Amino acid sequence: MARSCRSEHVRFDCLDHTMTRLRRRRARPFAGLAVAAVLALAGCGVGGDGSGGRDPAAGAGVAPGSDTPLPAVARDDALAARVPAAVRADGVLTVGVEPTYPPNEFTAPDGSTVVGMSVDLGTAVAAKLGLGVRYETGQFSGIIPGVQGGRYEAGMSSFTINPERSGVVDMVSYFSAGTSLVVAAGNPEGITPDDLCGRPVGVQAGTTQTEEVVGRDEACVGAGREPIRVTELLAQTDVTLALVANRVDAMLADSPVASYAVTQSRGTTEIVGRPYDTAPYGIVLPKDGELSDPVRAALQELIDDGTYRRILDRWNVGDGAITTSEVGR
Structure with missing residues (x-):
């Protein structure tokens, strides 16, 4: 070229x-x-894997450029019980991400760990559901098809909710950009x-x-x-x-x-x-699947208890906070 x-x-x-x-x-x-x-x-793809598994507690890390530790997130047993058995089986939520979009999702200086606002929120949502999280990197254009085909259990890569996308997948709103x-x-x-x-x-x-x-x-x-x-x-x-x-x-x-x-x-x-x-960003989930409502409820708990806003503030993006998470179907 x-x-x-x-x-x-x-x-x-x-x-x-x-x-x-x-x-x-x-x-x-x-x-x-x-x-x-x-x-x-x-x-052309983005090579490499994601950050691997993350501790569901998600409370010990410090984000690059931030002095504020990630807030600890407690499991909600009632929400965890609503997670589909296929997702609970290994205790890890597999999330597709294209990590080249700071501060939302990008690769840390070590060249392999995926970090960012979306990543912190995804990790907190998974923790609320009693799950760890594994971020797998790939092309942005391949994440929604990957969720549809079962390669990923979710996608979180600054996808705007729009009718075209919500016609083929569920999208749980988490940020307004x-x-x-x-x-x-x-x-x-x-x-x-x-x-x-x-x-x-x-x-x-x-x-x-x-x-x-x-x-x-x-x-x-x-x-x-x-x-x-x-x-x-x-x-x-x-x-x-x-x-x-x-x-x-x-x-x-x-x-x-x-x-x-x-x-x-x-x-x-x-x-x-x-x-x-x-317009809102959304977490991508299988269309009309059993995971969408628990994810939305977990995110809403994080919004209500202040964890959500603390995560956004770590990345200087608090202006994009929402007060209510919804499922776009």
Whole structure:
């Protein structure tokens, strides 16, 4: 694949990464551009295994970048009794994850342990059900089929709940994510989401922000203004680096990803305004299966007793907290 691809209005920097992901919604391609070459990388897998088994107590670890230990979670015997026998048999919940999306789910510096907000929540839910948890890594696009086919007992990888997905699997809501605009600290250019015409803006390939920037670019051109100069990269971490290196003036990203990026940038970037276009993430479970209701009830207990919010706060994503978990069917 070429390292860079150019078009009249849109610039791509196509780096050698193994995955693109369709996160919050499937993005439509830029009109007239050969983005299929970029998205074709979705056929390449993320190698390696997950973190292996995790202790159901889940109380001793410390998250990377956090000084706050994971809260201990007590088993709920009534909920544990509702877990299907096939899942209880080995005492471990097998969860599919694509760990390249910090702070939600990503790989720790040891190169094998899967960590993140979604991972901590999944571990806590499993503990509430009296289970350990094993995270198995794979392609984002293969996780829902993996749950359908029985390879995974659940999937937890920042899947937005939408009718297409909830038509084939159950999805238990656990977080509300929107889009955030990130700029250099102090916003020296005075950038807002509605004033991106003519500006260099970074987005990650395959995300809903790619679709959004297409619409905004069309509006700019239709109004006789300069088109948005888009840099589309395969990894969100590279989009963030492009902003820090002043290769772009702004980036659009999922709100928890943006919040984490700002935290890690050590004061060099900031978020403009509040997240917009919000939608819930969901834990993926077999369609109409017996595990969905116990998982929802376990998550609701974590919300009610404060454990859920403490986990979100460890990753600086408390703004995405929900108050009620529901099963999308």
